[in-house]
Amino acid sequence: MENLITNLDLTEDQELIRETVERFANEVVAPAAAHADETCTFNQDVWSQMCELGLPSLPFPEEEGGAGLDNLSYIIAVEELSRVCASTGLGYAAHVSLGTWPIHAFGSDSLKAKYMERLCSGEYMGAYGLTEPNAGSDSGGTLTSAVLDGDHYVVNGAKCFITNGSFAKTFVITAQTDKNKRQKGIIAMVIDRDSEGFSIEKGEVKLGMRGSDWTNLVFKDCMVPADNLLGTPEDGFSTFMKTLEGGRISIGALGLGIAQGALDQALKYATEREQFGKPLVKHQAVAFKLADMRTEIAAARHLVYHAARLKDAGRDFANDGAMAKYYSSEVAMRCTYEAIQIFGGNGYSREYPVERMYRDAKLCTIGEGTSEVQKIIISRDLISSVVM
Incomplete structure (x- = not known):
């Protein structure tokens, strides 16, 4: 409600984002929220309309296919979507903050050219694989392994609770190259959905956020090009x-x-x-x-x-x-x-x-x-x- 939001010195662009997403949330997202929750299904039609509105592109530069707006504009969009359907807000936030931002921030020019425009348009949905069955809050305890073999990493292990997993085309994941090094041995990389040795399993029924998809990821001798590394092997x-x-x-x-x-x-x-x-x-x-x-x-x-x-x-x-x-x-x-x-x-x-x-x-x-x-x-x- 407008009268409940105190003056926060928003720019004209930020006010426009709030008004636009508020209207979209009320007219499109809210009517579909209860059904998504009851059926535990991610509403792909709502996502498609979000992409037409340009929401996945908000905080990214125009040269990468983005809208060239700021992070606060994106945060306002998350808030307004979540006001009527938190599942929609969660899927959107996971795509932008976790599935797309690492490629923008740490990806090579070739990785950005390959993925950013598709992620910004929503043609590709992004996901992020960090949590494992035995590594939650202890993110440095990653057990998924990555062994360099020529110009590829061979990845083995599993990730769980992965938002957007059923629909994502790209996954940013972490893996351990040397378990004796713990944090210093962890790398981050991008994996394509159709990579050989990579499979996706349906996640458990959740308490809430039931309209947001989540899955488990399984890697069995999954071959990932070394060029898909984000940053350097030392700063994963x-x-x-x-x-x-x-x-x-x-x-x-x-x-x-x-x-x-x-x-x-x-x-x-x-x-x-x-x-x-x-x-x-x-x-x-x-x-x-x-x-x-x-x-x-x-x-x-x-x-x-x-x-x-x-x-x-x-x-x-x-x-x-x-x-x-x-x-x-x-x-x-x-x-x-x-x-x-x-x-x-x-x-x-x-x-x-x-x-x-x-x-x-x-x-x-x-x-x-x-x-x-x-x-x-x-x-x-x-x-x-x-x-x-």
Whole structure:
């Protein structure tokens, strides 16, 4: 709701992005959200219309097929999509922040020429393979192996919980070249969907984000050209850490959108629903819940937008991205919980979207680093500034 968004000094382009994506979200995404959740299916028609709107291209330079806009414009788009359907916001964010950005940031000229225009147009959907069955928060414990054999790497191992896996044409993955080196032995590379020795398995049914596809990836003597390496063999760990730092801002936007959507729904319901002879909003207990939600959302939005602006300015944003991701994710959990409380028994029913929002919000506290991992990052940065 426009009147609930405080002045954040957006540019004309950024305001236009918000207005355009807000309208698209309300008219196209929202009507399809419940069905995608109920059937656990990714809506390819909605994705196609997002591509026609140019959303996958927003933060990338024109010479690579992008729209030439900034990261904040993209973050605003994630927020607006997630406000009505977090699954759509998640798939979009995974494509841009994880499946496309590493190629833009670390890919060779030949890799950019091969992939960027197709990823920016949405002809190709991108995905990112980091998490493994035995390596979640311990991302340096990657067990998927890559052995250099002539001009190819031979990759063996498995990845899990891969968003967009069923539809992606390209996968950015990490692999270990020397397990004794741990982090220093990790490389990052691009793998094509049709690579020999590469297979994709259907993922488990999820608590939330059911309209966002996820899969497992299996590599059995998968041959990957050495030219598909992102960066150098020595900086693979740094490559995916930088990718995650930017991705955390998008998860912050995802949580922000969920929280805003929950407030929108709760305010509308509390205005229309009457108890004890007056609308719910006239009861102080409900009004105070709405006040808390609005305040926390405003604070989360400032954190998320500030981190995005730091990234646009080329400044260090790792700590600010962690704070934005952590706080916004927890706000999404609290706001969806309070929305259900305002709805009462109806909030527990699938007839209303707040129960879906509540389930969707949980992923924000886990994906791309749990809330606990974010607090480790934040506290380390704080302590390092005072302890020599």
